[in-house]
Amino acid sequence: MTFGVFMHKDGSIYDDIPEVHYQFPKGYLSRAQQMVGDWIDYREPVKIPNSKGFFAVAKVEEIIPDPTEPDRYRAIIEAGSYLPFEPTVPHIVNGEQVERGVLNEEGKVSGRAQAAVRPLSPSDFARIVRLGLPEDDTLPRVGDAEPLNRVQDTQTPFEIERPIVQSLVNRPFRDKAFRRAVLHAYDGRCAVTGWRLVNGGGRLEAEAAHIRPVEHGGPDSIRNGLALSGTAHWMFDRGLIGVEDDHTIVIHRKVNDRDGVQAIINPTGKLIAPERASDRPHPQFLGWHRDHHLFAA
Numbered sequence: 374m375t376f377g378v379f380m381h382k383d384g385s386i387y388d389d390i391p392e393v394h395y396q397f398p399k400g401y402l403s404r405a406q407q408m409v410g411d412w413i414d415y416r417e418p419v420k421i422p423n424s425k426g427f428f429a430v431a432k433v434e435e436i437i438p439d440p441t442e443p444d445r446y447r448a449i450i451e452a453g454s455y456l457p458f459e460p461t462v463p464h465i466v467n468g469e470q471v472e473r474g475v476l477n478e479e480g481k482v483s484g485r486a487q488a489a490v491r492p493l494s495p496s497d498f499a500r501i502v503r504l505g506l507p508e509d510d511t512l513p514r515v516g517d518a519e520p521l522n523r524v525q526d527t528q529t530p531f532e533i534e535r536p537i538v539q540s541l542v543n544r545p546f547r548d549k550a551f552r553r554a555v556l557h558a559y560d561g562r563c564a565v566t567g568w569r570l571v572n573g574g575g576r577l578e579a580e581a582a583h584i585r586p587v588e589h590g591g592p593d594s595i596r597n598g599l600a601l602s603g604t605a606h607w608m609f610d611r612g613l614i615g616v617e618d619d620h621t622i623v624i625h626r627k628v629n630d631r632d633g634v635q636a637i638i639n640p641t642g643k644l645i646a647p648e649r650a651s652d653r654p655h656p657q658f659l660g661w662h663r664d665h666h667l668f669a670a
Contacts, residue, residue: 374411376498377404377433378472379448380489381415383651388441390657391415391429392455392592395448396439401490405448408433412454412541414493414501416472419464419486427462427471427501429594430541431455455592456547458505459554466504472497499537506540506550551593555581558652559600559645565614565622566602567639582606584616584658589665596655599644604637612666618656620644625667 379395387396397405415429432454439445462471470476474494475486485491493501540546561577562569570578579600585591599616601609608614613634615623620643624634639645646653 374409375407376411376493376495377408377413378416378491378493379413380418382418382421387445388439390655391431391450392594392597392655393450395450396442396445397448397490399444399446401488402436402446404488404490404492405433405436405446407492408448408490409436410434412498412538413448414498424464425461426464427458427505429455429457430502430505432541452590453587453592454541455594456506456541456550457554457593457595458502459550459557460505460507462501462505471501471504502537502541506546547593551583551598552581554595555598556600558595558598558647558649562600562645563602563605564599564644564646565605565609565639566637567645568602570602578602580606582609584654585661589661591658591661594655595647595652597658599654608634609662612662614638615663615667616644616654616659617663618659620646620654623663623667 379391379397381389381391381395389395410433412430412432414427415431416427417425432451434449434451434454437447437449439447464471470482472486472493474492474497475482477483556577556579559579560569561571561579563579568578572578579602582599582601583591583593584597584599587593591597599609605614613625613628615625617623622638622642622644624631628634644654
């Protein structure tokens with residue numbers, strides 16, 4: 374087993390749902406098979422305008438032939454392992470490549486950086502994860518990233534790997550990381566009410582809600598999350614409100630105080646969604662919520 378990098382671009386020819394599966398051509402099969410049972414970092418290509426760089430971590434459960442495309446395969450992501458980075462990790466921090474494994478002997482970026490599936494050293498993996506999942510509970514900016522030497526390459530792989538992997542499977546750690554990523558994507562604003570309330574201590578009132586709950590197979594993904602005020606969160610979790618694929622907010626037909634619910638929904642009648650399309654709720658998760666709440670009773 375080995376750590377790895379999966380390159381992902383929204384809108385590419387590959388049928389990827391990073392939280393669920395990653396599609397790749399046959400030429401990368403032997404490399405991808407080495408990563409089964411281990412963790413990978415998702416990376417957006419450098420040439421994309423405003424590239425996010427490294428944007429998430431996930432664990433590969435298995436590799437299967439793609440059911441729809443011959444000569445392609447899918448890396449199936451272990452349920453509950455996907456976790457978005459906040460801040461996302463740029464390709465270069467403090468003038469240095471974050472992923473040092475793509476450098477040649479002269480210290481320049483080599484052709485390895487073009488490979489969509491490639492191995493990642495334990496030190497590179499630890500460095501990227503710690504930059505993308507800081508231990509504090511703030512909403513950090515990319516410019517706040519620590520120097521690359523926070524994880525020294527002189528450490529052994531075991532010393533580097535153990536605390537990182539333990540954190541990635543720790544529920545409180547994941548909850549904190551999920552909240553930070555979702556609130557950052559929504560700028561701390563409730564997607565239903567439009568409120569951006571901050572208490573005297575500077576803490577945002579909005580909460581991070583899973584659209585499809587973790588206990589029902591939902592990932593800790595921004596696209597499976599909504600920033601909601603306490604009341605809106607309570608209503609959403611109990612199915613009093615739901616969301617159509619076009620982001621129209623729907624009120625359950627059995628709500629006893631329809632006018633009261635309608636009064637707190639923002640004037641557009643639709644979610645106030647993130648600016649970045651790749652952060653907006655995925656129809657797959659919205660559909661699950663409707664099927665199990667709005668249309669279930």
